Amino acid sequence: MKALAxxxxxTIAKDISGLAVPPNLxxxxxxxxxxxxxxxxxxxxxxxxxxxxxxxxAVDRHAAGxxxxxxxxxxxxADGSIHPLTYAQLSHETDRFASLLRTLGVQRGERVFSLLGxxxxxxIAALGxxxxxxxxxxxxxxxxxxxxxxxxxLGSGAVLITTRALYKRKVARQRDDLPSLxxxxxxxxxxxxxxxxxxxAAAIADVPDYGPIAETGPEDxxxxxxxxxxxxxxxxxxHVHDAVTAHSATGRYALDLHPDDIYWCTAxxxxxxxxxxxxxxxxxxxxxxxxDEDEFDPERWYRILADQKVTVWYTAxxxxxxxxxxxxxxxxxxxxxxLRFIASVGEPLNPEAVVWxxxxxxxxxxxxxxxxxxxxIMIANYASMDxxxxxxxxxxxxxxxxxxxxxADGEPIVHDGEAQLVTDPDVSGELALRPGxxxxxxxxxxxxxxxxxxxxxxxxxxxxLARRDADGYFWFVGRAGDVIKSSGHLIGPxxxxxxxxxxxxxxxxxxIGVPDEVAGEVVMAFVELKPGFEASESLKxxxxxxxxxxxxxxxxxxxxxxxxxxxxxxxxxxxxxxxKARELGxxxxxxxxxxxxx
Ligand code: AMP
Numbered sequence: 001m002k003a004l005a006x007x008x009x010x011t012i013a014k015d016i017s018g019l020a021v022p023p024n025l026x027x028x029x030x031x032x033x034x035x036x037x038x039x040x041x042x043x044x045x046x047x048x049x050x051x052x053x054x055x056x057x058a059v060d061r062h063a064a065g066x067x068x069x070x071x072x073x074x075x076x077x078a079d080g081s082i083h084p085l086t087y088a089q090l091s092h093e094t095d096r097f098a099s100l101l102r103t104l105g106v107q108r109g110e111r112v113f114s115l116l117g118x119x120x121x122x123x124i125a126a127l128g129x130x131x132x133x134x135x136x137x138x139x140x141x142x143x144x145x146x147x148x149x150x151x152x153x154l155g156s157g158a159v160l161i162t163t164r165a166l167y168k169r170k171v172a173r174q175r176d177d178l179p180s181l182x183x184x185x186x187x188x189x190x191x192x193x194x195x196x197x198x199x200x201a202a203a204i205a206d207v208p209d210y211g212p213i214a215e216t217g218p219e220d221x222x223x224x225x226x227x228x229x230x231x232x233x234x235x236x237x238x239h240v241h242d243a244v245t246a247h248s249a250t251g252r253y254a255l256d257l258h259p260d261d262i263y264w265c266t267a268x269x270x271x272x273x274x275x276x277x278x279x280x281x282x283x284x285x286x287x288x289x290x291x292d293e294d295e296f297d298p299e300r301w302y303r304i305l306a307d308q309k310v311t312v313w314y315t316a317x318x319x320x321x322x323x324x325x326x327x328x329x330x331x332x333x334x335x336x337x338x339l340r341f342i343a344s345v346g347e348p349l350n351p352e353a354v355v356w357x358x359x360x361x362x363x364x365x366x367x368x369x370x371x372x373x374x375x376x377i378m379i380a381n382y383a384s385m386d387x388x389x390x391x392x393x394x395x396x397x398x399x400x401x402x403x404x405x406x407x408a409d410g411e412p413i414v415h416d417g418e419a420q421l422v423t424d425p426d427v428s429g430e431l432a433l434r435p436g437x438x439x440x441x442x443x444x445x446x447x448x449x450x451x452x453x454x455x456x457x458x459x460x461x462x463x464x465l466a467r468r469d470a471d472g473y474f475w476f477v478g479r480a481g482d483v484i485k486s487s488g489h490l491i492g493p494x495x496x497x498x499x500x501x502x503x504x505x506x507x508x509x510x511x512i513g514v515p516d517e518v519a520g521e522v523v524m525a526f527v528e529l530k531p532g533f534e535a536s537e538s539l540k541x542x543x544x545x546x547x548x549x550x551x552x553x554x555x556x557x558x559x560x561x562x563x564x565x566x567x568x569x570x571x572x573x574x575x576x577x578x579x580k581a582r583e584l585g586x587x588x589x590x591x592x593x594x595x596x597x598x
Pocket of ligand 1: 227272344345346347348349367368369370371372373392462463464476478479571
């Protein structure tokens with residue numbers, strides 16, 4: 001396999017000597033060397049008898065102490081007003097929810113689903129469910145009836161907490177197809193529930209005290225997160241209570257959380273980031289977590305950052321690109337001086353975006369990598385570590401990452417039961433992780449074989465292609481299924497997309513490989529233009545020329561089409577496989593996580 005060219009973006013050097021808040025991870029090699037999961041577990045409180053419960057670590061242990069009066073959450077409502085919830089209040093509210101579950105006869109290990117926007121009830125239900133030892137499964141409220149039904153069915157949901165409108169539009173007509181769904185709790189029934197539903201406020205009004213929290217074991221199931229595969233039905237990734245050990249470590253090292261932080265994770269809990277880092281990690285560290293109940297809007301977001309004096313902000317590349325579209329001058333109209341650390345996850349973060357952070361906020365954006373199955377951040381750029389724009393950074397303490405070599409068919413190469421690792425720098429292969437970290441998924445619900453196939457030759461295979469440079473920084477190349485082979489060159493769509501993104505006319509871009517008789521595949525780009533630019537033949541030629549100049553003719557797109565709506569998942573990832581299926585007239589596969597209207 002050919003080595004890939006290094007990036008032309010200069011390294012962003014870090015100097016931590018004068019920082020008012022010294023980073024938790026000041027010395028990467030030393031922290032890695034000293035780290036152990038056993039030691040990390042000791043930073044948590046635990047329950048008697050070796051039991052562990054995420055909700056206890058996140059809420060109750062803080063509620064009892066000085067931290068009790070601190071805001072755990074600050075919900076920014078649609079009209080901008082703030083609904084705070086202290087650790088003590090959250091402890092009380094989650095107790096009541098746990099007690100209601102017990103009153104309803106919900107057993108340990110049974111699944112409680114939510115279909116809600118980012119309202120307090122969702123967060124209380126998540127933590128209350130775990131307190132009771134039941135399993136929480138959040139769904140995007142924007143899902144249509146079919147993905148909702150499919151997930152409730154696959155996950156054998158016993159309880160659903162939702163609103164009247166969502167219930168009527170997305171669940172009521174399918175109730176007969178969901179025999180395991182015993183209770184539907186409406187948060188807005190207002191004394192008049194729909195048939196076969198429960199008025200949550202009335203039912204919870206006089207529940208008895210919960211008493212001691214459920215004594216869950218570290219390996220007991222706590223969370224279920226559905227994720228879409230390239231083919232087949234959605235997969236329910238199982239996470240256990242011990243995952244909190246990884247949320248604690250990664251919150252400290254990758255997000256640099258300090259006790260006084262005001263932290264904002266913009267992700268919806270329907271995506272694993274919104275649970276691991278929108279609920280668990282910040283609360284475990286006892287910080288105040290901001291939640292925006294409304295949708296993205298540049299002015300609104302800047303106002304929240306300024307008014308709430310957010311110190312640590314965890315967001316996503318799509319949002320950053322949208323803010324870039326609105327222009328750095330917008331950011332400068334707000335007092336964002338409280339911001340100390342910005343991180344991003346979920347899809348490749350273009351080098352241009354990393355650097356734009358410096359222009360707009362005076363801070364670079366720290367990319368990090370993980371996925372539903374890993375439960376927590378695995379590879380990251382740290383507050384203290386030089387950034388190589390375009391790189392995902394280096395593995396977390398406690399995490400061993402490697403590049404596994406692949407054969408001509410894209411299969412991992414295994415000798416005597418051990419996967420063959422790529423040892424040369426800058427050569428791509430499949431990104432792999434050594435199993436055994438606490439937040440690793442413990443299965444795909446009821447799909448043992450699909451789970452087993454993820455582990456090959458002693459490694460968990462992530463399905464992503466990456467390369468590692470000589471200094472141990474990892475670089476994303478693409479999803480294994482997205483990579484393009486053209487005239488013998490392995491081409492990562494991300495490289496091509498990043499290059500086109502540097503053109504002033506380009507707002508967003510998705511790149512795929514399309515079959516070609518001579519080259520095997522050629523690169524094709526779908527481009528969304530920024531406002532003020534018109535699609536034309538001459539602009540098309542200009543863009544292809546622009547990319548060719550940067551990437552060389554072998555890698556640059558041969559074909560380019562303008563579009564006004566790239567298909568994306570709800571978490572903002574461009575669905576290249578869908579672009580490809582549409583271009584080639586192939587079946588579109590599972591599209592349940594597709595953003596509506598696309
Ligand atoms: P999900 O399970 O929905 O969170 O998606 C996980 C996938 O998103 C990964 O396997 C990657 O393909 C992609 N992803 C997540 N973070 C990054 C990142 N920092 N850079 C590139 N791709 C990423």
